Amino acid sequence: MNFMVVVDQNYGIGKNNKLLTHLTDDLKYFRQTTLGKVVVMGRRTLESLPGGKAFDNRVNIVMTRDLSFNHEGAIIVHSLEDLFSTLAAYPSDDVFIVGGGQIYNMLYPYCRYGYITKIHEDLTADTKIDVIDELPNWELVWQSEEKENNGHTFVWTRYENMMVKAY
């Protein structure tokens, strides 16, 4: 599996259950990369999406401990074990962890690649993820040229986990 995230310079990812900012080009990149694939998210991230709607043309898997939770267009799972048995039906390369903080931090050890969009600013987040650059098993394998969009400068990067945890 893989993860895809947008971070600020402190690995902040969100505030008040919203994204820190919107980068039109990055949203297109996210869509292109995940279309037709499997996206895994926490219940709070699902609720943060426009209209609270699941992503179109993707298999949406949502994690919650609430056994009564249901959502149109989403497969609901209630634990890590439940998630892994659901994911057994899909090729691992096709699975993208898409947030938020709790879900990234729990699942990145199982990911092969991390697609990290890095915005070069402090956007005062209340939700952060672990600093991938500081983890011993992760290596930067690709970085785009510097980009500018919606008043922000950023780069796209891809990190590879050299010790992927089996699931």
Ligand SMILES: NC(=O)c1ccc[n+]([C@@H]2O[C@H](COP(=O)([O-])OP(=O)(O)OC[C@H]3O[C@@H](n4cnc5c(N)ncnc54)[C@H](OP(=O)(O)O)[C@@H]3O)[C@@H](O)[C@H]2O)c1
């Ligand atoms: N920058 C980015 O790329 C990006 C991407 C996505 C999201 N975000 C941001 O991240 C923030 C949300 O992140 P968050 O950490 O607050 O929430 P989250 O990770 O989206 O969802 C957390 C919820 O997932 C469920 N959950 C967590 N661990 C579980 C487990 N082991 N088994 C079953 N369910 C589990 C729980 O749902 P219940 O409470 O229902 O039990 C928990 O409250 C928002 O600000 C959002 O905009 C940023």
